[in-house]
Amino acid sequence: MLEGIFVDGLIFSIMVIGVLISYRILDFADLTCDGSFATGAAVATMALTAKMGLFTALLLAGLAGAVAGIITAAIHNELKVPGLLAGILTMTMLYSINIRILGGRANVPLLRVETLYTKFPTIFSFLNSSWALLVGTLIIVVIAKSVVDIFFRTDLGISIGALGSNEQMIVSLGINPKVLKIIGMGFSNALIAFSGGLLAQYQGFADANLGQGMVVQGLAAIMIGEFLFDSNRISLITLRVVFGAIIYKALMFLGRYYGYHINLTPSDLKLLTGILVIISLIIAQTRSAASSMDARKKALKRNKMRHDQKKGDIKNA
């Protein structure tokens, strides 16, 4: 049971790192991921049922996501529309494409097909099967996280970070911001689709509606992570995203498992997620207000002390 939450959270965390790249690093409000997550699941599922092999299936899933992200970035770059609209366009188009990929069906099961998650128990045969799934997923997440960490330490990655913080600076350095947006969005959606490909194998089916509400869930996980600790180092930022993703999944599990006591149904979880994001925003806001209030009080106190001292000096003189 507990291992299940961790596996769920770890698979989800790769998607959240993708959302982190678009929302937090590139500062690009990207809704493509609602579509590209399901695209990844669909592509991986169809590749596996066609017996293309595990590696190819996940590679194709990632590539399909990258293409989706590149299309969003291209719409935004060339037609000069806001990123939000570009993402919605791609997401909507992807819904039809996902059903096409799934061969005209909305749901394709992975029955009697070898997947990563049927293979993990044989690879880690010294563990019991649910722990084997956890260890296998953990290894994949560590690799994915390291790739992201290394990428954002390279000159290209740093310049993508700079683009999200200040586009004029990138232009002033002779870099075409359009190219960086294409690379960043491609990378972000490749991770999202890769995560979709993993989830399809874990749950044993691909569904055209799998991506619904992914953005908000991803944001919720990012915000939970941001409460844990503060850092500007990419390795710690991705680490807290992984923690945030697991905590989010645990919260949702609690909602599902114990929710019936207060009449919660699984369909209420989206509402809960939204409320979670709103609460996170409120807490973040009150926190920053409190810290600036605190700073103001301290400054006032210092000023008063200085003032009193001066007055004292004058009196003494």
Add this chain to the structure above:
Amino acid sequence: MLKIEQLSKVFYPNTVNEKVAIEYLNLNVAPGDFVTVVGSNGSGKSTLFNLIGGTYPVTGGKIFLDGKDVTNKAEYKRAFTVGRIFQDPTVGTAAKMSIEDNMITALRKGMRYLTVSLNSEKRVLFKEELKQLSMGLEDRLKDNVGLLSGGQRQALTLLMTVLSRPKMLLLDEHTAALDPRNAQIVMDLTMEFIKKYKLTTLMVTHNMQHAIDFGNRLIMMDEGNIILDLSEEEKKDLTVSKLVTMFKSIKKKDFTSDETLLTT
């Protein structure tokens, strides 16, 4: 270094809001020149800079940078030759990144690849460079730039701009948003870097005294054109009041509002 031929810029052409910002302007700046640009608000100084830098497309005319026609080149391509510093200290640096990340990005122009350049050797170099600012930034390499004051950020912007070795510098009132002390520091650093790297410079300023004290050429703009162009010789015994008188005699009108703008 910079040659501008019959440049014109019209905003909202053929509408009721049509506004001629630059009107058949010609300018030739020799390599190594330091030109100060003065003029009242709306005279076209910033538009001229934006046209040279490539922020706006031109309506007519040609711009040559370093002997090459750049009239239709994108802003990021012109950035290889031109380094720009704006009035707003937040424009030149990335607030959400550390000082060292900002500096490694600024180390050269052009597209980046999957190489890792930031190493201890570079950090030593950055510390050396930051020491020139004498603001104590050399001990704060890992701090986010957003934590710095406006003056520190503008000084860092200046350092980062010269770090990528442009041939030309466009300074658009780059000390105007700073307090007098920091403005002085940034201005002194600017002069130091211009001399050290022999940069051709155009500097817009509202400070008449600066315009007279710095540089070897002074141009005054009005209504989208250059109305006064003074060489180093002519600048020598210029004073603020003489400059204002010149402006008035050219305009042949008494612009009280302009006078206050120019003398402050």
